Amino acid sequence: MLSRDEYLIAWSRWHGGTDPAASRLVRGWLTLAYTLAVPLARMSPLVATALGLVVAGAAVPAAAAGGLWLIAAGLLVGLSGLLDSLDGALAIAGGRASRRGFVLDSVVDRLTEVAYALALWAAGAPGWLAVTFGALCWLPDYLRARAGQAGVSETGAISVWERPTRVAMTGMTLGGAGVVAALVSPAVVVGIGTGVGCLLGAVGTGQLGVQLRRALED
Template identity: 40%
Template sequence: MLGRLRRLVNEVAPSTIGRALHRAGVTPNEITYAGLALSALAPLVVWLRALYLLPVIILLAGLMDVLDGAVARAANRTTPFGSYLDSVTDRVSDVLLFLAMAMAGVNQYITMVALAFSLIVSYSRAKGELLNVKMEGIGVAERGDRLIILFIMSILLLFRLRLVNDALMALIATLAAVTVVQRSLRVSRALAK
């Protein structure tokens, strides 16, 4: 779903926003750390019962995930460590966002399953690419898609729609599981050639 949008952003952002941030002296790793810091605020705002801030945090954390790559490409500073840092902080951010949802009252068991499959989606991409299989855009629910659903859920938390949020979390778990299967099939077919 977001694959096309990400490609569009990757074409436009480096030449506009990425260059502007680079000229301002902002580094890709600083943006990556900012995204992680924003995600770390998610459980805190839930604990403080300031749920109205959660959608803003999720939106800004997702934006940082797009901008760090845009600045890296605009500055011609894509590095293996930057890629590693981005991947690791994305996983930590995922854990923090799912933790915030569980703390906010979304079914904890469903949330644990959704988080587990989300992490396996990321692992399947990393392992596939380690085997030289192109994995970007493979699957129905990449990280950006899951973040959009979490963003919608964070808004619904304000209206105390717990059953709807439980259903959306189950949707994340299901889509992530399907994505793991799709990526596994992609790797299997690529390696069979």
């Protein structure tokens, strides 16, 4: 098992040289995943990947139930994000990382983000806003993938809209709506949270677009 610092360096290599130290949120998220991975070192990364997708899917009916179930939906979203990071920590720190696993993990990430958008819609967010939120979850990683196909070896600096931010925004929006359900309409809280997420997504995509444009012009 790699040490935490070795794991962070290896994670950076697998993610186009992205420095996790550039964001306290990302570095803290990866450190938490590594801490969880140490006692679970024998678990297959594929198990964590599958569980993450199942848990994210379970957040949708919980969000649709409304009321205090929204708190459960928020917790499920957070847990799915941790499981997603756990599979990467198990694979990289355990020396089991592979290109096949890397691609599979990316596909599952996109599927869980579909579940996040569906959960926000089920909880009361307008359909167009939930679709926009989901699209902005997908777009940065699509841009990075296409830039990589065009020969860009670096994925760019960490933006304000990385995977941990998407998970946190979805989880806190759903959970927060559940906490104040007796005082404020959950649909209002979810709509505002989803809107803020879209704003962060637009800013983050813009940041990434500027970085990739410079890289493509070199």
